[in-house]
Structures are given as C-alpha cells and as structure tokens.
Amino acid sequence: MVDIVRRKLLQGTALAGGLAAARSLFPAPAIAQIPKGTGEVVVYDGGGSWGEAKRIAYFEPFEKETGIKVIAQPRTDTGAVRASVLAGAPRYDVTILPGGKAPTFERDNLLLPIDYGYFEKADLGAFSPVKVGKFTVPAIIYSLFIAYDASKFASDAPNSWADVWDAQKFAGRRSLMAGTWASDGGTFEAALMADGVDPSKLYPLDWDRAFKSLSRVKPSILKWWNTGAEAPQMIIDKLITAGSAWNGRVSAANEQGAKIGYTWNQGMLQYDTWVVLKGTKNADNAFKFLAFSARAENQAKFAQHILYAPPNSRAFEHVPSERAKLLPTSPEARKLQFVQDYEFWNTVSSNGKANNEIAVAQWERWISGVR
Template identity: 30%
Template sequence: NLDDAPLLAQIKQGRPQCDLINNSMMSHTKYVAQDALETLDRDRLKSVKSAKIPDNQITDHAVGSSFYGACMAYRTDAFGGKKPESWADFWDTGAFQGGRSMCNPDGDLPELEFALLADGVPMDKLYPLDVDRAFKVLTRLRGDIKKYWDSGPLPGVLLSRQEVTMSTVWDGRIADLEKQGVPVERQLNGMRRQFQGYAIAKGAANADAAYQLMDFSLRAESQAALAKAFPSNPSSPLAYAKLTEDERNALAGAPKYYDKGFDTDIDWWLKNESAVTKRWLEWARG
C-alpha cells in the first residue's frame, strides 16, 4: 500500500522521487486536490484510444489500468449443495447458516453498498448511498459477523479454518485457495469495482519516460500479459480477447461477468468516507 504522506511532501518540495504513480483512482483524485499530479497530454498516450479504455476511467490527471472487485466468497460444502446467488443470501443466515466476515475500514471502504443491495436497492440506484438504511441493514447481521478483516488474505484464512461460511473478499484472492483444494467459490453478483491507474507526479524529473511507460502499460497486450501473471482485471475490454477462455473466465472483468457488478462512485466516497468510517467504527463497537 502506498503511503501518501512522504510522496506528497516530496512533490510539494518539487523533488518527487518517482515519476509514474500506480495507485487507486480514488487516491489519484485526492492527489489532484493537493495539486500533486501533472495534467496529462492525451496525445502522448496513444494506447488510451487503441485499448478502448472506458471513458469513466480517463480523467485529466490519471487513466485507469485495472480494477479489483469486492465480492463474496463462500464454502461450497456448507449449505447442502445450495449456492448463494446475491447479497440477500449473504444476509440470510437461516437458509445459509454459519458465521460471516466483512471488511474493516482499514481494509477497504465500508461495505454499505452490499447492505443496500441485500435490502433490495437496485444496483443502478445505489448512489447517493442511503447511509441510515445501510447501517440498519448491517445491524441485522452484526451478531453473525465473527471477524472484520483488514488485509487481503484474511477472508481466505477464515474460510479455510471454517471460522465463517461466507465472507466479503477481493476477487483475486480465492483462486489460490481453490488450487489448494479448499472448497470455496466466489459469487460475482453485486461485485463492487474499484479501479487503479497511472498518473505522473507533478514536477517529475523523467516525464518523457513516464509517458512512455504509461503508454506501454495501458496497451491491451500489456494489460493481458499482466493478467496472465497476476489476478488483475484489465480496464481495456480488448485485453480479454487476448487471453484463453480459462484465463479470461478466471477474471472478474471477463465480459460474461461485467454486468453483474458496479463501479464505485468515487466522488460520493470522497465526500463521505471520513464521516461513514467514523460512524462505522462506533457501530462496530456496538
């Protein structure tokens, strides 16, 4: 995880130690507010067009290169052959018995969206989030949440040890467990996507090189090559055609899954993150 403070201090002094920054699009937006990123010259990034990067992942200061999805994972041996299909099932501890795990704000944004989806809010009507309603729904599950996870591997550990039967998880974290023979699967319905991307530090000493590397990294071929080595979901829809069917369908970004998920509304979270986190911490203490 990138610690923002030292880098922002270097940029303010006009001496950034790095040129190209790979960070969440939400963090890039925070950097823009601190005047810490170069305004991008789109003509120097030919691959943005050729890779067909989605418009909503192109800003004046950053371009989205991949996303990770928060979704649910469950033990396939826990529910007598039944499979949870939705967040409503995650909340249904009668039909799907056993403990749950959800993330702590140290791990990711509080999972208000999942509570609202469980309560019947349509995916395209989530934002602006109804915070009061979300906490009401979370409270219904609070007694069944055995642990709040704060790091990527923890949901897998809890599921492996059978401490919980279902957990929220980052989508790429389940594949290794499946390879080890742990009876777990992910459900991508209602997945929350958050994009990562590239930006150039304000005052970068090697701006030309940064542009070249960014242009190369955003190519569909480059994104596909990365996805073969690491469970990262390319932002370029063309990258998926360059993968085998098995490689493609292992990724939450595959065309067949894409419409099952939604993009995090960064602007909403930037305005509300600190208030929601404070309320979440009070709520979790009960």
C-alpha cells in the first residue's frame, strides 16, 4: 500500500478559531482561476475512500473550473508504471508514487519537470514539512506509528518502540511490517529506536544494530504484515496487542467502532508525491491539475473525507479543529514525529545498490536465519 509537502501549521485551536472568525468578517482574497482547457487528463485514482476523497476534492471541481475531463485510472504497481513509460505509452498523465520510490523514477529519467506557472505562490511556499521538488509535488502525508489494543492497555499503554519490544511489561503478541518493504515499512527505524537511538540520529541506519534489535522482538512476532489492513485487523481480532500501523487505517477502523489506541510519539511521517510521467500527451493539463490539487482550500476538503494530512499547511486554516487534531501533521502530533529520510533510502552505495535494495537483501538473509 502505500510514501508530501505542506505549509506553516497553525499554532493551536485558539489560533484556528481566531482565523475562522477573521474569515467570517473579511472576504478571502480571490484565487486566480486556472485557465480553461480542452481534452482530458488521466490521473491515478487509488480506489476506495482515497479515490472517493480525490473525486470530491479534486476531480469533479477541476473539471467544473477548467473544462478538462479527468479520467480516473485504478491503481497498478510501480513496476507496471515504469514499464509503460519505457514503452512510450505511460499508463497515467499524473500518478502518485511513494516518497521512497519517486527518486528512482527521477534517476531513470522517467518523469517530466513540473511547470509551476499555474500554481499560487502562497501555496508553493506553504508545503511543509516536505517541499515541492523539480519533479514532485507532495500529495498526502501519513504516519506509521505505534498502535495497540486499547481495551488491553487502558491505563498504562505502550508509548515508545522500546515499549513495543517489551512483551513482558506490555504482554501479548506483536506485528511489524515485513522488511521487504524497506523504507515503506519503517521496521528498521523502529528497531533502532527500540534500541535507544534518538530519531534525530537514525540516519545513516546501523544495519547490524537494527537486526540485533529485530532478533530480540522476533519471538513475540505473530506475523510480519504486508498490507495496511492487516495490522489493525489483528488488533481487532485480539491476535496481537501492539505493533506498527498506518494512522489512516487505524482511524478508519475506529470510526467503524474498533477500540485501537495509538500514540504519535516516535511516529514516522511518510508521504506520497504527485508526478507527471514522461511521454504524456497531456502535460499541460497535468500541470493544471497539480496546481488545482495544491490549493489550500481543496486540500482541506480532501482532509475532510480521509485522514491523510494535507501537504499544504495553509489547508489547516480551513479544517475544523476537531478534525485537524486527528491528522498526523497537526502541531501537537508533528512535534512528536520525524520525517523519514528518503534521500538516505535511495542513496547508492559503492556496490551499486541503493539502501532500499540492501535492506531487502539483508532482510531475506536474516529471516531465513543466514544473517
């Protein structure tokens, strides 16, 4: 499942309320309309509640404003996307790539540089904690954090990765994402923090120390999860009491009546990015769409329908405070977390392998008992 950028965060509920009051007294400045166009733009959908949120916040309003038809295409794996570009027939004009994979597309010359001419300057300056890049515009920010059975740990709950590793104090089985997901899974960072490494000093990762730490938690692991739905479901089914999970999955489960606790402490902020694939015949329409999706008001509407944080921090000016506090980049949550270093994960070592590849190779050796 699925790895953006945002603006200055509001400094609390009081300020948010003040801004809301101010907006009711003074009209907001007009947003420059994106020029009308013709034809279409083929955009990655993602499906489910994610696809529905994009339809409401981006696809339909963009069509209404510009006259450009949005063709929503379902998800396909990144290997197939890569192959389509190499074949000269990109599957999408605009797609979303995990932050940890986008650099490989850049390196292999599979993306078009973004034309920022249609973007509002105020929006461009507000992307935080991840900035826009030459080839990338952050699309969503989410957190890989500690989740636990709230009915099991009502008063004293796990609040750090060291607590997750401590199956004696916090009894029960565990689940972490399989290491074959490398940067996406956050398992190596979690292992190092469980061993006492401060988040600010994680990179470059100490592989030996990480695997020694993983060996300590391995006896408690029920399953190394591979899809975002697995971790919360195992907590709901009382198969595990704690582990890693994505905030959006946990929030969705809780909205359906689950009792999954979580902490933002030592959470890992991950992000996905919008990109325009090389070879597209609708590049100008693609850039217009990206400018539309970067607007603060549109990202706020998106966040009302799914709990992925808006990369444009100005969007928080338009998100109700009760909703905002559930988002991983709200001021209170943000200060407890760190952004994963995708530059490290994509650095190529002297053996010609990127750290993402090195992690997978070492994981396979470790899980089979060879390492």
